[in-house]
Amino acid sequence: MAAVAGFASCREPTQITVRVTTDAGCPTDGLRPRINDVSIVTGRKLQTGTPGNPQPMPVANAVTEQCAAEGGVNTVGTLVLLPDGGDDPTVDVMIVAGVQRDETDDGAHSMGADACAALAFSGESIEGLPCIIARRRLTFIDHESLVLPIDLDKSCIGEDCGSDLTCFKGNCVSPDVACAEGDDDCNPPAGCAEECENVCPSGNGTCIDGACSCLPCDPVECAGTDECAGGSSGVCSADGTECSCVAACDPVACSEAGGTCDGAQCILPCTGTEMCECDADQCPTACEEGSCGCLGPCTVSSCGNCENGTAPICDDLTCGCSCQCTAEACAAHCASLGQGNPHCEAGTCVCEPTTGEGGGGMTNIGGASNVGGANVGGITNIGGANLGGAPGVGGGPNPGVGGGPSSLCPSIVMAPCDPAMCSAACGATPNCTGTCVAAFAPPQAPIPGTECVCVETP
Structure with missing residues (x-):
């Protein structure tokens, strides 16, 4: 028994x-x-508050201002946890840090850990405040000395993840962590891998199953984004x-003009429906509810992706951005269609x-292939006009079987097709008229009204 007792005493402690x-920097940095x-x-099933449902704030296991640079990182310290002997070996760990963001020492820029924890347990949000909250949930393993590393990440300053999640690398994720026997760290x-707010163009995203959505x-978050340099704000x-x-x-x-700033806008007093007076690089909005608004300069990035031969264009009169047809964008688009x-x-x-070999008719109309040319039967009897011939017949400049001479009318890229725009675009070429028709792409079924086809007027 003594031998057994001596052997047992050499086993790892459960901790x-x-x-x-x-x-982030240390307090004296x-x-x-x-x-x-x-x-x-720490505790079992540690619950912070939710709006309207505050929770009692537990006594902290430790509070420290200790922090020192060690091996290239700032180490705050370590704390050893032991099981309390209960049936449930699960433990929740919550680390709260008060942060000073800049030289301004007030509530918006600097808070203590106790004040941050009080907000969390009372159910109030720390969103945007100088606080970091990191949570972990794990299980003791009998006779294993586990090490739980927790990094207070700068990207988590002011990130409120509620009572069920934790901030990790700027994203709200599950606090559950796994520890295995023999591993150095949990x-x-x-x-x-990255903060989803920085990955998503909208500046707003969530981490789901290891990927940003x-x-x-x-x-509100866009207006306060750190991505915009001084002198600009997010919209x-x-x-x-x-x-x-x-x-x-x-x-x-703005103040000298009698207004107040609201993001990118200077809100000025006004009456009725008068237009506001704004700076040269800003655009006025109509008076609404007694206040005037000025919109900041347009940026082409606000247009998003422009397609079908269009490019983003800023309107200096409205400060808006829209996709418009330009010579360069149209040339690139037509080249991609082989036209x-x-x-x-x-x-x-x-x-x-183009009028190369096999081109008895129009080619690549909004995605259709060689309509009326070689190897495609063509679209026949649309609005009384016969646009194509039999497969493999009528290539080159010769008409297809049953078809008239090769059309000189333009090919219009328009999907979905708008009848009025189709008619106007085709009618710009003499003796041509436009019709919205189905796109045939055998063996698929036709999709009514999806393409604009220009044909010669009989």
Whole structure:
């Protein structure tokens, strides 16, 4: 028995060593942002508050201002946790850090860990505040000395992940971590390699199963984004897919004009439906509810992706951005379709068909292949006109079987087809008329009204 007792005494203790580090500065550093202090709270099923449902704030296991550079990282310290002997070996660990963002020492830029924890347990949000909250949930393993590393990441400053998730690398993820026997450290939370807010053009995203899923632009978060340099602020695009930086409102100039800044706008007093007076690089909006608005300069990035021979164009009169047909974009589009003579008509990119071998009719109309030419039966009897011939017949300049002479009418790229625009675009060429027809791509079924076809007027 003594031998057995001696052997048992050499077994590893059942414990978890929490090791806390940070990429922010230490309290005595000149770097900003820097941590002010750190508190550690542990317990079973540790629950923070939710709006309208506050939770009692537990006593912290430790509070420290200790922080020192070790091996290239700032180490806050370690804390050893022991099981309490209960049936449930699961433990929750919550690390709260108060942060000083810059030289301004007030509530918006600097808070202590105790104040940050009080907000979390009362159910109030820390979103945008100088606080970091990192949570982990793990299980003791009998006779294993586990090491739980927790990094207080600068990208988590002001990130509120609620009562069920934790901030990890700037994303809200599950706090559950796995520890295996014999491993040096417990695994980090399952998250994404990058901060999703930086990956998504909208500036708003969430980490799901290790991948970023982009969400619509949030006007409040976009306005306060750190991605915009001084003198600019974030503004959501009209469709909510992008957060763009525009010239910020000048608070001094706006105040002198009798207004107040609201993001990129200087809100001025006005009456009725008068237009507002704005700076030269800004655009006025109509008076609404007694206030005037000025929109910052347009950025082409707010247009998103432009297609079918169009490019993003800024309107200096409205500060808006729209996709418009340009010579360069139209030329590139027609070249991708194998067509020539690119030009803009009625705001639409128009491509002329080529007249090479096998070209008894129009080619590549909005994606259809060799309609009326060799190897495709063609589209027949549309609006009384016969546009094509039998397969493999009528190549070159000769007409197809049953078809008239090769058409000189343009090929219009328009999907979906708008009858009025189709008629106007085709009618710009003498003796041509436009019709919206189905796109035939055997063996697929035709899709009614999806292509604009130009034919010669009988």
